[in-house]
Amino acid sequence: MRMLRHVTIRWRITIGTLVIAIVLATAAVVVFRAQVEHILSTTTTTLLRHDAAPYVTDITDTGTPSIERAGTGQLVAVVDPAGTVVESSLPRALEGRIAEIVKLPGDTNTVVNADDSYRVYNASVITNEGAWTIITARNEDSSILSLDRITQALMIGALVIVIGFGVASWLLTGAALRPVDRMRKQAEALVAQGSTEPLPIGSATDELSELATTLNLFISDVRQSVDRERQLVSDASHELRTPLAILMAQLELAHLSHGDADALEAQIVSAQHSVARLSGLATGLLELSQLEARAPDIRSSWAQLADELAASVDRARMVAVASTVTIDFDVAGEPTDSSYLIAVENFGRIVNNLTSNAIAAQPHGGSVRIALRHSDTELLLTVVDSGPGMPESFLPVAFDRFSRPDAARAAQNGGSGLGLAIVQAIVQAANGSVTLSNAAGFTVTVSLPALAANGAR
Numbered sequence: 161m162r163m164l165r166h167v168t169i170r171w172r173i174t175i176g177t178l179v180i181a182i183v184l185a186t187a188a189v190v191v192f193r194a195q196v197e198h199i200l201s202t203t204t205t206t207l208l209r210h211d212a213a214p215y216v217t218d219i220t221d222t223g224t225p226s227i228e229r230a231g232t233g234q235l236v237a238v239v240d241p242a243g244t245v246v247e248s249s250l251p252r253a254l255e256g257r258i259a260e261i262v263k264l265p266g267d268t269n270t271v272v273n274a275d276d277s278y279r280v281y282n283a284s285v286i287t288n289e290g291a292w293t294i295i296t297a298r299n300e301d302s303s304i305l306s307l308d309r310i311t312q313a314l315m316i317g318a319l320v321i322v323i324g325f326g327v328a329s330w331l332l333t334g335a336a337l338r339p340v341d342r343m344r345k346q347a348e349a350l351v352a353q354g355s356t357e358p359l360p361i362g363s364a365t366d367e368l369s370e371l372a373t374t375l376n377l378f379i380s381d382v383r384q385s386v387d388r389e390r391q392l393v394s395d396a397s398h399e400l401r402t403p404l405a406i407l408m409a410q411l412e413l414a415h416l417s418h419g420d421a422d423a424l425e426a427q428i429v430s431a432q433h434s435v436a437r438l439s440g441l442a443t444g445l446l447e448l449s450q451l452e453a454r455a456p457d458i459r460s461s462w463a464q465l466a467d468e469l470a471a472s473v474d475r476a477r478m479v480a481v482a483s484t485v486t487i488d489f490d491v492a493g494e495p496t497d498s499s500y501l502i503a504v505e506n507f508g509r510i511v512n513n514l515t516s517n518a519i520a521a522q523p524h525g526g527s528v529r530i531a532l533r534h535s536d537t538e539l540l541l542t543v544v545d546s547g548p549g550m551p552e553s554f555l556p557v558a559f560d561r562f563s564r565p566d567a568a569r570a571a572q573n574g575g576s577g578l579g580l581a582i583v584q585a586i587v588q589a590a591n592g593s594v595t596l597s598n599a600a601g602f603t604v605t606v607s608l609p610a611l612a613a614n615g616a617r
Contacts, residue, residue, distance in 0.1 A: 170333045177329035178322060185318035193311050200303045201279075205268050208281035211236060211296040219285045219292050235278075235297040241290025250297060254278060262293050276301060339368045356383065407431055459499040459611060460507065462534055466491045468504045469532050469541075472511035476528075480519045487515065489530035498610035500539055502590040510586055513579040514543040514604050521547035521602070529601075534610070538592075541606040549598040558596055559584040 167175075211234050218225050225238050225246060237248040237258055248255055253273040261271060261280055271278045276299060283294040343359060350357060358376040361369050411431060473489045480487055511530070518528045526546040533540045550558060554565045561581045580596075583606070587594045592608040 170330065170337060173333045174326055174329045178326045181322045181325035185322050189311070189314045189318050192314055193307070196310055197307055200307060204279045204298050204300065204303065205281065208268065208279065208296045208298055209283075212281060212283045212294045215294045216283050216285050219287060219294075223287050223289065225292075235299075237295040239293040239295065241287075241292060250295070254280075254297060258295065261295055270300070271297075277304065340371075343368070343372060407435065458501075458503040460502055460504050461499050462493065462496050462539070464504050465500065465502075465507050465539065466532060468508045469511055469530065472508050472515065473530060475512065476515035476519065479516070480528075483519055483523055484525040485519050485522050485528060486526075487519075487528045487530070489532070491532045493532075493534045496534060496610075498534070498536070498539075498612070500590065500608045501611060502586065502592075502608060506586045506590075510541070510583050510606060511543075513583050517579050518543060518545035518547060518602070521545060537610055539608040539610060541608075543604045544601045546601050549602040550596065552598065555596050555598075559594075 215225055215236065215238060235250050235254070237250045237255070238246045239258065239262060240246050243259070243262075245255070245258055248258070250258070253276065254261070254271065257271065257273070261269075262282065264271075264280070264282065267283065268279065268281050271280050278297045279300050280295060280297045283296075285292040285294065347359060349355075350359070358379065359372045361372045361376070469489060469491065473487055477487050515528060515530070522545060528546075529542075529544045531540075531542045531544075533542075550565045554563070557563050558565075559580050561578060563580075583604075584594055587606055587608070590608050592606060594604065594606045597603045597605075
């Protein structure tokens with residue numbers, strides 16, 4: 161088996177096919193030869209009984225044999241009750257062994273004399289005078305020769321069949337593996353060219369097309385993972401460059417203000433804000449990368465999400481105290497057995513990010529209204545604030561990383577530009593959707609599809 165590991169699949173399949181063909185062909189030759197041998201033996205026994213039948217009938221009817229001479233080609237001997245050979249056409253080699261043949265067990269036996277083999281048959285006929293014995297014989301040399309020739313022909317035929325199986329297996333395996341080899345060469349060409357195109361899938365719906373589809377999915381997942389890592393590094397280097405530069409400048413100013421306690425304290429406070437912003441950026445990037453890399457497998461009930469909404473609103477109210485923003489929420493809907501493909505903590509992240517954005521957009525006070533509803537097919541979360549909203553031209557890119565509007569919802573209020581990107585990543589992972597609009601206040605609507613009790617949508 162270890163030797164087979166160093167040969168190609170084509171050779172392994174061909175060798176396996178040859179081994180199976182040899183075993184089956186050998187078994188077929190053995191069985192067929194045994195059947196022919198049985199037929200020849202049965203035929204010889206039938207002929208021997210046919211040769212003895214006239215003598216048996218004659219002795220049974222008259223008490224003595226009246227047939228003076230055996231037919232042409234018949235080997236017959238008649239022995240009377242006294243053991244005397246009355247009639248014999250047996251060859252001399254068998255005539256000298258008649259007494260031995262009479263005593264053989266059973267009615268049919270094989271007697272070998274020198275180079276000749278005979279099949280002999282003993283028939284006993286009981287009369288008033290005693291038991292008569294009729295012996296008939298047939299030379300088996302011709303049958304043995306015929307059997308040997310048949311066996312030789314079978315072996316030659318089996319060898320031809322085995323060779324045919326090997327050649328057919330080699331050709332068919334080559335034809336079956338040719339698309340795999342072609343796919344390998346195509347993959348090598350794509351790698352050499354640096355192409356990001358998927359492997360081509362043939363028109364046939366077979367195992368190879370399924371393999372190509374699976375490989376394309378795997379390659380796509382790997383590329384997405386690499387792209388996420390590159391995006392994370394790119395975003396981090398781009399977004400952290402400015403805060404780090406500001407922090408370095410603040411620390412240099414603090415170093416220069418070592419003789420002025422008030423100025424030193426002001427620079428330290430500013431540096432703390434910069435560190436907090438850096439920490440928020442790093443946390444947001446890591447969180448977003450983790451969300452994009454993992455598919456959710458946790459389901460939450462309506463009651464769990466409603467409880468999490470109440471807890472999130474309580475946390476938001478504590479944050480909104482300083483800005484005098486009022487936050488109200490309403491949960492409406494009868495208890496339902498439906499579940500949703502989202503973890504409770506991720507639902508809390510959605511509420512926290514949306515309420516934080518709404519509070520930050522209204523530094524001088526305002527209101528935030530949150531509503532949670534459900535139907536047979538979906539869950540709807542609506543967050544409406546009384547802030548200035550977003551420019552219509554900005555709405556199409558609002559979910560991009562680090563995107564910020566030019567008006568009140570800008571970076572000056574501490575936002576990292578990752579809040580809506582995180583919201584969208586969570587919602588999309590739950591197979592839902594999120595939309596933004598400026599109607600009746602700035603409105604964010606999150607829709608999550610409901611799952612039946614068995615987990616189906």
